[in-house]
Amino acid sequence: xxxxxxxxxxxxxxxxxxxxxxxATGSAVCHCGASATATGDSQVKALxxxxxxxxxxxxxxxxx
Numbered sequence: 001x002x003x004x005x006x007x008x009x010x011x012x013x014x015x016x017x018x019x020x021x022x023x024a025t026g027s028a029v030c031h032c033g034a035s036a037t038a039t040g041d042s043q044v045k046a047l048x049x050x051x052x053x054x055x056x057x058x059x060x061x062x063x064x
Contacts (some may be wrong), residue, residue: 008033009026015044030055 006029026044
């Protein structure tokens, strides 16, 4: 399987939870240069919500 971890060259959001008993992990990189990581279900949920609200599809390379 390919490495799905986002990088500055391949921005995005990646979340993993290998089993119901394992904590979730997440990483996000935006083309604007922002990046973040999180461990634990509630922290990853906050990461996803923040990325969705402020990065990724919330703005594009033209600044919209």
